[in-house]
Amino acid sequence: MQIRFSHLKDKLARSSIFPLLVSGDEPYQSMLACDMFRARAKDLGFSERKILTVETGFDWSELQHEQNNMSLFGERTLIDLRIVNGKPGATGSKAIINFIENLHEDVMLLVQVPRLDRSGINSAWVKAIEKIGGVLRVWPLNEIETRNWIQQKLRAKGLTATSDVVGYITQQVEGNLLAAMQEIEKIALVSEDKNLDLKSVHTLLTNSSHYSLNELMDVVLKGDVARVIRIIAGLKKEDVAPPLLLWGLTEQVRKLVESKPNTSSNISESNSKIRKNTQQDTLRSLCMLHQKSTGVCRQDLASKTSDLLKQCARVDRVIKGRAYGDPWQELLQLSIATRYSV
Template sequence: MKMPPRQLPQSLDKGLLPIYVVSGDEPLVVQECCDSIRAAAKKAGFSERELLHAEQHFDWGQLLASAGSMSLFAEKKVVELRLPNGKPGDKGSKALQEFARLASDDLLLLLVLPKLDRSQLNSKWIKALDQQGALIQVWPVDAREMPRWIHQRLRAAGLDAEPEAIQILAERVEGNLLAASQEIEKLKLLSDDNLITAETMNDAVASSARYDVFGLIDRALAADADAAIKTLQGLRAEGVEAPVVLWALAREIRSLLEIGEKLDRGQPLQRLVRIQKRQPLVQSALSRLQPRQLESLLLRARAVDNAIKGGRDQDPWTGLLELTLNLCGKRSV
């Protein structure tokens, strides 16, 4: 069954399903959904967890083997499968359909995917998993909804804010939910009476305005490698989390791919990039980066995401530096 993220906590309180498919490109909400499912499973006695990354050349036999193997001390097991490109191929499709048939009260599958397109949603493997569990699709929060989302998040944190203060934060984070959440955590420390005024919000967001992820993106699009590296180093020094930087870079790469495709179909750049000052930046980036190069950068971004989650023996910031250089059109050393 299809389930919006907001209904997940209530559903988990009623009992666990054998399969959860979490799909979307909003890292914060995806992570929170997964955390909720893991916590509910642990509470229900699922003492064993196996994490699999289905990247290129993945052996899908591992998935079925993990379903059949249980440690001596575990009675219930969670198999968490991360599929970065959302496309399992023929072998993966068969393996997932077989896993759906094996689903039981003692075996739980948590499948984490990027946003799925229409063909993926209509695939046999998604339908098989959906019949046995829940499909949780995480949608971006658009600019109109962002103030309300921030207000709800503030209330959940025990805070309230003036409408002007909420608008300041909404404009600052520009749709980045993870950045908004981190700003709210800072506000909890700054607030004395739990009411965030516009002045308090201005001071809070100004404190991190010296280096920001959006400035990093603009400098990378402009192929100003020196400035981009300096900005990246500044972000790290100011305590900005690596997932926030990765979110901004990956979003821009996906955006460039989409804009490039639409330009090839004859749509004007002015319609695709509404902010006039960004139009030459986007045009510059597309002139030096071919679609295959952008697709390669997305694969690199997924590798950095894997490193952030501990799946690769690499410093995530080294990966972010390489990704930034590549977006500038430079080869990483």
């Protein structure tokens, strides 16, 4: 069946879980659709998740292996199949069709692909998923829809904005809802006035510093402590709001939690190559390398990430004046602690 994004949540709530293909180039809606599906699968007992990223050289027998590899502990498994170019090829198409035709009640499939063209939508493997499951095609919002969406998200944050403000944000993000959400998060964190005007929002969103939040995140992941210290000092000198830095660091810690390796799966590098063009995939790669080199077990990693989240909460209290400490020193310590945990 074909499913609209706006109908997915209701469709999942009304029926048992089904194989789902999510296709589209609008990252925010795609991310939300996959999150909804994974949450519903978890509610229905699919407690294990195996991520298979399909790139050049991927061994499609891995998909069949995961389908046949039933958990000894009776855990149900969600296979999260990510086809980078959206084209599985003849071998991949056959493997997906075979998976669907022999679907086991304890194994479920989520497939993520970029926007499919007409031939892709009409391909045999897509039709196989559509026959017993769902195909969700995510479309970018037009300008009016984007304006309404931004207005709704601002209200959800307790912010009131004029039409000029909404129009300005719409123009800045150019239809990218993920970028829009990040801008709204910045405004909500930093703006002292809940009634937004164009001048203050323009100043906030165009205020570029010599050092950026993204640069800090990259340096933290690379483990360059000296540069972390230098960038933190630079951001402090340029009066970058501490809540904005804490938000960025907390997001990275949460991604680290999501990306910690699953010791129950034995996925070789040749069969499950790791994409390197997103920060989350970089985190996952670093986690796996860390585990291989030090023998750290999953429980130890879980403990470390839990401690990091507690440290994030403490920094938040310090920034708000609810705990003793220097916000910038706390942010520096958190950055270094995050570096040693990946």
